[in-house]
Each structure stands twice: as C-alpha cells, then as structure tokens.
Amino acid sequence: MKSMLLVLAAAGSMLVAGAANAQAGADLAKAKNCMGCHDVAAKKVGPAFKDVAAKYKGNKEAEAKLTTALKEGKGHPTKVAATDAELKTLVQYVLSTK
Numbered sequence: 001m002k003s004m005l006l007v008l009a010a011a012g013s014m015l016v017a018g019a020a021n022a023q024a025g026a027d028l029a030k031a032k033n034c035m036g037c038h039d040v041a042a043k044k045v046g047p048a049f050k051d052v053a054a055k056y057k058g059n060k061e062a063e064a065k066l067t068t069a070l071k072e073g074k075g076h077p078t079k080v081a082a083t084d085a086e087l088k089t090l091v092q093y094v095l096s097t098k
C-alpha cells in the first residue's frame with residue numbers, strides 16, 4: 001500500500017496539473033496524516049486547505065515558501081517527514097484546493 005502511494009505521488013508530481021495529480025495529492029495528504037489537523041473546506045487544528053490556497057493565490061513564491069515551511073517546521077507546527085517529490089505533490093495539492 002505504501003509503495004503504491006509512493007508510485008502515485010511520483011506520478012502525480014510529474015504531471016503539471018489534472019485529476020491524477022489532485023487524487024495523488026489527496027491520497028498523500030491522508031497517508032501523511034495532514035488530515036488529522038486539516039480539512040479541505042473547514043478549519044480544524046490548522047487552516048482549511050481551501051483558505052490556504054486562497055491566501056496564496058497568485059503568489060509565485062507560495063510553492064517554495066510552503067515547501068520550506070513543511071520541510072523545516074518553519075511557520076508550520078510540525079516538521080513533515082516526506083521526500084521532496086512528496087512535498088511537491090502535497091503543496092501543489094493544497095494550492096489546488098481553492
């Protein structure tokens with residue numbers, strides 16, 4: 001199951017956009033327990049992904065900033081244990097949820 005998700009994540013990060021990428025992102029967010037603190041549409045422990053996407057709309061730095069935040073735990077309460085490819089998929093997914 002885990003290797004399946006990794007394959008999905010890798011495939012997803014290679015696509016620029018599209019349904020496969022969104023699905024891989026959603027699956028990965030679940031697998032990485034993001035959804036324990038986040039929801040796509042509602043505020044939980046952390047902000048709704050939809051609100052994050054709205055906040056960073058049109059911001060070209062968003063992907064790099066959020067990737068660093070998650071990777072290093074700067075501006076995010078937890079350090080996220082994920083590969084760079086997984087982080088890319090996660091961040092692109094979050095930013096796509098508007």
Ligand code: HEC
Binds near residue numbers: 045
């Ligand atoms: C332990 C709870 C928790 C977990 C698990 C968690 N988050 Fe968060 N996240 C938060 C909180 C709280 C904030 C708000 C931080 C703030 O605004 O200071 C946040 C903020 C964010 C933001 C917005 C940062 C910004 O600059 O606006 C993103 C994107 C995000 N989380 C993504 C993720 C992803 C992706 C995962 C899974 C890999 C994840 N989070 C797992 C609690 C969590």
